[in-house]
Amino acid sequence: MSEPNISGRAAIVGLGATEFSKNSGRTELRLAMEATLAALADAGIDPSEVEGFSSYSVDKVPEYEIARLLGAKNVKFFSQIPHGGGAACAPVLHAAMAVATGVAKTVVVYRAMNERSWYRFGTGSYGFGATPIFDNVNYGWYMPHGFHTPAAWVGMFARRYMHRYGATSEDFGRVAVAVRDFAATNPAAFFYQKPITLAEHQASKWIAEPLHLLDCCQESDGAVAMVITSSERARDMKNKPVVIKAASQGITEGQQSMTSFFREDITGLPEMGVVAKTLYAQSGLTPQDFQTAVIYDHFTPFVLAQLEEFGFCPRGEAKEFVRAGHHARGGKLPINTHGGQLGEAYIHGFNGVAEGVRQVRGTAVNQVADVRNVLVTAGTGVPTSGLILGAA
Helix, strand or coil, rough: CCCCCCCEEEEEEEECCCCCCCCCCCCHHHHHHHHHHHHHHHCCCHHHHHEEEEEEEECCCCCHHHHHHHHCCCCCCCECCCHHHCCCCHHHHHHHHHHHHCCCCCCEEEEEEECCCCCCCCCCCCCCCCCCCCHHHHHCCCHHHHCCCCCHHHHHHHHHHHHHHHHCCHHHHHHHHHHHHHHCCCCCCCCCCCCCCHHHHHHCCCECCEEEEEHHHCCCCCEEEEEEEHEEEEEEECCEEEEEEEEEEECCCCCCCCCCCCCCCCCCCCCHHHHHHHHHHHHCCCHHCEEEEEECEEEEHHHHHHHHHHCCCCCHEEEEHHCCCCCCCCCCCCCCCCCCHHCEEECCHHHHHHHHHHHHCCCCCCCCCCEEEEECCCCCCCEEEEEEEECC
16 A cells, blocks of 8 residues: 555645735735635635635634635635744645545635734744743743844854854855845845845844844735645646645754754754655655755745755755855756745745745746746744645
């Protein structure tokens, strides 16, 4: 008996998004509905047909309210995935499992946020002392020593990576420059027509050494939604189906949320390594089978580590990869062709999944030629997730 595998059994058939801004001027529920209705219209599916929903646990838009406003009649599946940006690919995984097992025929996945105008992540003021649940108590071991923000936590990993492998701040900057180049030609990006140079990266202010301001992602308002159904049904839809060839979540030894400092080695991202092995096993693909990738870029140093976890270059050699420009426009593996979270918007990585869909469809503004397979990753430093999207 072969092992169960969701590979190829579900497909993304609808895509919708709002504009990305710093002040949307409307509620997150309104944003979610706009994106969801656009995705359903893109798929040509009536809202009453939706049977399932999946989003992030930090999303403040409950699935029952989306269902009520849509007029969904019989909702049979719903899930929320924790760990912030680590959830970025997981709603698609959950939807694919629901579809593949017959639990729900049509599932909407969405993420809506006013993360700039309503609230801000990473401020260092979280009210943890007033809510002593486990995760918050855990941070009590770090914050008294100055580790108040995600930038500080990632900065610790980045400094060790630099020491071990000889990477430099300029190498991190090469990631930022490349994605801002893509953002500069993407009208949907906040930094449209605003490329940066490596010198500008180096001159940007320190946030938490070795991270400059331009190593850190944006804060954004906006929403993205997708519609997922069976691959068989997708063949009859009006748009080119985007097949979910593999999907996985990952936690591994010594895992904590952003503060896995007590592992023997903090220069890698082993939770993403778990995801990589699973995606390759499910799909039968190898690093040579991808034409482009969407690598979660909340902070530039973790882009390098992810390239290594997925085998695009050997351990410690991602610096040579970016120095050669392989990740940039015209490179052998252009990444974050929408501009990423550094250049387009920070919608907790879900706008990156959308870019993967567009690349497979052939409708991306910075379209890569002959795309057959796209890797999409989620937030790192936390329990995480990943996808392989491809053509039927």
